[in-house]
Amino acid sequence: MEYFVELLASFLAVMVVITLHEFAHAFVAYKCGDPTPKMAGRLSVNPVKHFDLVGIFTFAIVGFGWAKPVPVNPYNFKNGKWGSFFTSIAGVAINLLFAFLFYPIMHLVFRYLLPETYGTYMFPFLVALTSYLYGYSLSFSVFNLLPFFPLDGFRMVDSLNKRRGKIYMFLRNYGYYVLLALMLVHILADFTYLFAYIDLLGYFMTFAIDFLGFPIVKFWGLFL
Numbered sequence: 001m002e003y004f005v006e007l008l009a010s011f012l013a014v015m016v017v018i019t020l021h022e023f024a025h026a027f028v029a030y031k032c033g034d035p036t037p038k039m040a041g042r043l044s045v046n047p048v049k050h051f052d053l054v055g056i057f058t059f060a061i062v063g064f065g066w067a068k069p070v071p072v073n074p075y076n077f078k079n080g081k082w083g084s085f086f087t088s089i090a091g092v093a094i095n096l097l098f099a100f101l102f103y104p105i106m107h108l109v110f111r112y113l114l115p116e117t118y119g120t121y122m123f124p125f126l127v128a129l130t131s132y133l134y135g136y137s138l139s140f141s142v143f144n145l146l147p148f149f150p151l152d153g154f155r156m157v158d159s160l161n162k163r164r165g166k167i168y169m170f171l172r173n174y175g176y177y178v179l180l181a182l183m184l185v186h187i188l189a190d191f192t193y194l195f196a197y198i199d200l201l202g203y204f205m206t207f208a209i210d211f212l213g214f215p216i217v218k219f220w221g222l223f224l
Helices: 002-031 053-062 080-112 115-143 152-160 166-188 200-221
Strands: none
Touching: 002 053, 002 080, 002 115, 080 115, 080 152, 080 200, 115 200, 152 166, 166 200
16 A cells, blocks of 8 residues: 555656646747647646656656657747747756745655654655655756757757757657667666666766755755
């Protein structure tokens, strides 16, 4: 039963984090002049509209993944270059903002909720849910900064750099497979020390999450 409670908390947190991320993309694209996300039904806070089965599966396994990309037509933007950039970075920005907001909630739950008051299952559920909301918000924003297609990091670079050299074409054509390979090594690193030494994705995620989480923890530490 405890495993089910934690799994439920993880799933709900994933729904919240991914929905916020994709809605932010759709909202900013729409505000920049592109009606495509709205016509595709993506200007919505309905989680079902945004789920990608493979991305959700990897999220459940390793704690980060991706959602179904929001369809965007950059030719509709009032300013093509900056419209594309702001749309690309919107998901990362909203996840960082909510990581900032979820942290004090998590902290208050840990400090003030009493297990005997909220029951055998409600207390661990709330602890797990708030922890996952904070942790997934950070990890999802960091993961999407990676410069591999179809992640936001690639789209940000693509919006600001119109050069189409060999590196760009490699990331565009093979970035998805490189990403899956990195994630596979990260999963295998949990089972053998050999893969732990070459877990580049794990090293990056740990460093970046700690780096971005540090100012959040320090800021709220002044008040909590």
